[in-house]
Amino acid sequence: MVVEFGEEIDLHTNRKVTALHAAVSALELASITDLVPTFRSLAIHYDPDIVPFAELEIELRAILPDLSSHSFSGRDWSIPACYDLDLSPDLQAVADSCSLSIEQVIRCHSGATYHVYMVGFLPGYPYLGDLAAEIALPRKITPSLRIPARSIAIAERMTAVYPIESPGGWHVIGRTPMRLFDETATPPALLAPGDRVRFSPVTRHEYDRLSKNDSGVDDAQPNKNPAT
Amino acid sequence: MISTLRVHKPGLHTTIQDLGRYGLQSMGVPVSGALDSSALRIANLLVGNEPTTAALEVLAAGPTLEVNTESVRIAVAGGNALIERLSPYPRRLPTFESFCLHRGDVFCIGPVTDMAMTYLAVEGGFDLPTAMGSHSTYTRGGFGGFKGRQLASDDELSLILPAATDRDELRFVERTLPGEPPIRVIPGPQADFFTAAALDTLFSREYTVSAAVDRMGMRLNGPQLEHARGFNITSDGTAPGSIQVPGDGLPIVLLADRQTTGGYPKIGCVISADLPTLARLRPGSTIRFSKSTLEQATEARRERENWFARFLDQIKRAGTSGIIDPTALQTQNLVSGVVGPDDPADSDR
Incomplete structure (x- = not known):
């Protein structure tokens, strides 16, 4: 079952999805096996042996008008980002395509607070927006076969972090020492829809130092003082 | 002493799978689990496991394994493949039927000839840690199953049971999986x-x-x-x-x-x-x-579960009486008992 709130990416629509996600989770229905909030819809995986579609629909329609009480405030995160060229294979090309200097691209990327629209594509992969229009580029025509884990990448009006190594079509402009997914942590994904994220530039030296610590998702703490 | 199946050759793509990992799709974690859940369930039921127990999913061509425990009960269900004990001396092993192997036996599952995959279940299951509530392997994420990857040579798959329990073997005479086109x-x-x-x-x-x-x-x-x-x-x-x-x-x-x-x-x-x-x-x-339609899908799902309920019922009859009931077989076409210790297939032991 899919509840759609629109067809486009916008914050208002996404907040409704997050609110419904919270409201349905709070019902703790045994019939629901999985909830998948996305930019503009909530996918509800259910067990039809426990509840037929029609009954579940009635149950969910009842909570739809009252979503505002379930608005989710989210957490604030500061994610260290190293823009060293050795870790950022596409940074020069992005700067060239946007007629900006590398420093301007970094300032642009690290100067904004991003909203976590959804987590998908890969375990713990966050879709963060909105990326400044000045550095928005289409996806690569030919995806890279191997993007290293923790790579920070951009495409269109979005930025993301690859939690695990994967093929991918986004432009890699940096890397974080932080783990965004850890199957032994509870919950395994660091970020959740509705959270806010800033990237804070770190030197290569600092990146190497933080990478050695290899702290897991459980060790990470959201910012006490919101960045916004 | 540690009870394992030792991997001599891993096969093309052999992974541990159960019926999947639920509740984490909101974090981008795929469900995974057996591609052919019906075959996995049948293999498990034939060795007396819960149908949800993790088993080996064999894609295209199977592994060569050595029994490194006193004895182990095994069943292979799914696509047709030649299963052979290679050592101590060659012997053909059945599919859709449980059997026991003993310490030192080396056996292999050949190429799956009619389908994309087949499943090997062991009585008691494998002794492996779960990842986020499931044994299913998700190789892209590197978690679940055996070290988050497909099997490799020299892996040792720990078994829960050190030896096969004392019970009759089960045979699924129809040897076909539920489901047909379109x-x-x-x-x-x-x-x-x-x-x-x-x-x-x-x-x-x-x-x-x-x-x-x-x-x-x-x-x-x-x-x-x-x-x-x-x-x-x-x-x-x-x-x-x-x-x-x-x-x-x-x-x-x-x-x-x-x-x-x-x-x-x-x-x-x-x-x-x-x-x-x-x-x-x-x-x-x-x-x-x-x-x-949604209604037909729900009905088809219910029918499938009923099929498994009848299957389980037949297993229980075969197991307690130890007698093949030809009437039940003809009407139900499900499971028959018994390949006892006197069966010629086992006389070389």
């Missing part, structure tokens, strides 16, 4: 992204399983499906069996390791009862789809 599909949720002709094509023409098939999805060859409103949607959730159609107009059916969200429009979804039937098709096999 594959039933519910249109949507983005059927409106396609022309009416595209929907007609999907439900009237024949498709072929291409070579591009893995645990994540099955790409089909056949007539192109024409988009009416472009081929990009704002990403939304996918379902097991979702048929997404990228820009080239050729459908991809999403399978066990499917990504939780996707940006291609989905013309329809294979009903859950038919998903094992589809997943077991090999490259080059032909497929026909028929249009179905």
Whole structure:
């Protein structure tokens, strides 16, 4: 079952999805096996042996008008980002395509607070927006076969972090020492829809130092003082 | 003493799978689990396990394994393959039937000849840690199953039981899996992204399983499906069996390791009862789809569960009486007992 709130990416629509996600989770229905909030819809995986579609629909329609009480405030995160060229294979090309200097691209990327629209594509992969229009580029025509884990990448009006190594079509402009997914942590994904994220530039030296610590998702703490 | 199955050769792509990992799709964690859940359940039931127990999923060509424990009860169910004990001396082993092997026995599962995969279950199951509540291997994420990957030579798969329990063997005489073509599909949720002709094509023409098939999805060859409103949607959730159609107009059916969200429009979804039937098709096999409804899908699912209930019932009868009841077999076509210790197949021990 899919509840759609629109067809486009916008914050208002996404907040409704997050609110419904919270409201349905709070019902703790045994019939629901999985909830998948996305930019503009909530996918509800259910067990039809426990509840037929029609009954579940009635149950969910009842909570739809009252979503505002379930608005989710989210957490604030500061994610260290190293823009060293050795870790950022596409940074020069992005700067060239946007007629900006590398420093301007970094300032642009690290100067904004991003909203976590959804987590998908890969375990713990966050879709963060909105990326400044000045550095928005289409996806690569030919995806890279191997993007290293923790790579920070951009495409269109979005930025993301690859939690695990994967093929991918986004432009890699940096890397974080932080783990965004850890199957032994509870919950395994660091970020959740509705959270806010800033990237804070770190030197290569600092990146190497933080990478050695290899702290897991459980060790990470959201910012006490919101960045916004 | 440690009880294991020792891997001599891993086979083409052998992984530990159960019925999947639920509750974490909101974090992008795929469900995974057996591609042919029916075959996995049958293999488990034949060795006396809960149907949800993790077993080995063997894609295309199987492993060579050595028994490194006192004894182990095994059943292989799914596609047909030659199973052979290689050492101490060669002996053909059955499929769809439980049997016991002993310390030092080396056996192999040959190429799966009629389907894409087969399953090997061991009595008691494998002694492995769970990852996020499941034993299923998700190789892209490197978690679940045995060290998050497919088997490799010299792996040692720990077993829960050091020896097979004392009980009669079980044999599934019909030796076929439930499910038959055509594959039933519910249109949507983005059927409106396609022309009416595209929907007609999907439900009237024949498709072929291409070579591009893995645990994540099955790409089909056949007539192109024409988009009416472009081929990009704002990403939304996918379902097991979702048929997404990228820009080239050729459908991809999403399978066990499917990504939780996707940006291609989905013309329809294979009903859950038919998903094992589809997943077991090999490259080059032909497929026909028929249009179905939510009500039919629910009914088909219920029928499948009833089939397994009857299967379990027959196993219980065979197990307690130790007698093959020919009437029950003819009417139910399910399971017969008993290959006892006097069976000639075992006389070389």
